[in-house]
Amino acid sequence: MNPRHHLDEATVLSFAAGALSPEMVAVAATHMEVCGLCRERLSGAERIGGALLGQQQPAVGDTARGARLREAMLGLLDEEPKIEASQAAAPASSNDAPAADCLPSPLQPYFGRSWRALRWRWMAPGVHMIRAARGSGDTLILLKIAPGKSMPMHSHQGTELTQILQGAYNDALGHFAPGDVADLDNEIEHQPITAPGVPCVCVAALDAPLRFPGWLARKLQPLVGL
Template sequence: MSPRHHLDPATLVSHAAGALSPEMAAVADTHLEACAHCRRQLADAEHVGGALLSQQQPPQAEAQRSERLRDDMLARLRQPLPAAPLHARDEPGESKRDADAMPRPLQPYFGKSWKALRWRWMAPGVHMIRAPRSSGDTLVLLKIAPGKSMPVHSHRGSELTQILRGAYDDALGHFGPGDMADLDSDIEHQPVTSPGVPCICVAALDGPLQFRGWLARKLQPMVGL
């Protein structure tokens, strides 16, 4: 599995600095398990993250230096990296992973087994499991039937969505297993799940969705997203 959509460089820097909520970090770590590209970028970002965390209120000169360092690192992370050697693209034993095993970063929230999940019906073709909150952010597993068109929506905050099984398409492209949708309040989209199998994804949100249609807005309190 070679993901085509990755974590934003700013998200990687925040993760390296320990600034992501536990829910956001769980989704980011799920992507990092599958993506050698982002693991290499995270290693670079960690050189910046520690310095940013250690300086709560630095002197003006140090603050400017830290800002320049962060901007330089973001510029470096946005540069395309050469493809990793074939032997370095996957972790040892990844191909032999138990098909029923939940990704490790999600196990504290949803358990260890796919078969043990207890999905809650939310709408025709849409099921969800909401994790208990450990911060102000929301963490959910979503299972959406094939060929399902979701309501057009934007985001009042940030959203990290990792595709676990199946796929969907929207204005940003095709998202399949391993791909990350790293979205902010500037993005409006309408995911449409691919034919064949349900699309299962895990999403962390730090603010509610903002739906364009009146019906979706009316039903939003029932869904809680």
Template sequence: MNPHHHLDASTVVSYAAGALAVEVATVAATHLETCAHCRARVAEAERVGGQLIEHQQPAGIVPDRFADLRAEMLQRLDDAPPAIAAPEPRSAPYEDDDRLPTPLHPYFGSSYRALKWRWMAPGVHCIRAPNTKTGTLLLLKIGPGRSMPVHGHGGTELTQILRGAYHDALGQFAPGDVADLDSDVEHQPVTVPGAACICVSALDAPLRFPGWLARKLQPLFKL
């Protein structure tokens, strides 16, 4: 598996620092299981972050200085040469047709066949992870050739494709790809023909729907 869409640099830094909401971190970890490129970037962020902390003595840093350090880390990641001899992507989470990726097991179990999907809309089913504290974590199964409502984001949306594919203005997203979106993005995913698209999504704020019908239904779907 060779993903074409990766984690944003700011997500990589926040993941390395342990600063992501648990729901977002779970989706990021799902992507990292199969993406050697992003695993190498996380390792580099951890290395750079360790060096910055050693030189800056963080116990006495004021909050504004933390922002400066984060910006410096992002810049150093941009300037760093590509990692040498990055490990090959691990395809194991997708080799067994019935096995969910390991980071999802605490929330959804290990088996696709055991999933208990709930109807959400025509051609759309979901499973919402219980007892989440800082956001929403859910599995989505969207039938082939379906258009989702146009929507924006009140905060972060991180979506990892597990099966099937969809396309939008940002390109086509297939198994292994991650869509790392923020409040500046408005899009309309359309699943490709053939097979249902199954993905896992984390949201740290409600979606924004420009269409009146989707806005009316939003409280029902709790998205």
């Protein structure tokens, strides 16, 4: 898998700084599992953050406490990628789902381990959705869209982070296939059209509702909650 669409640099920096919501982290980490480039950029961001942290001077009279805080924060920066890597590389136990049936590990706390166990909810003709339990306030959803389906034109009131898991879609920004991520802000307006062949399955995190120019989509928006 060789992704052609990557996380924005600001997203990578926010990930390294721990400034993303858990829902955004789940999507970003799913992308990083399959994208060596973004993992390298994350490592660079963590090194820069660690160096900047090391240059900060504690207040006079609080040298020991400042040193402990710096050590703890640097330890977290060093430890977090190792934990994620060990989880990703851990061998499956006899109780785990087969590898081909496993969702990406960052999504398992929200949707479970097994693709086959997913319970899709009908949202519109050819469109099914699973919404994760609300956590930080952001929205995290799995979407399954039939081949050749045109989604409504929309823009964003905030940030949308979407990772393609299966299938593909096309929009004004290009062709998005498995491994690609769409890192979109409130200046982007697009209309995804799923590619022929197999359904397009993606995971998306949103920190604000979508904005639809069409009156019908606006009328239906409260029903689907996006």
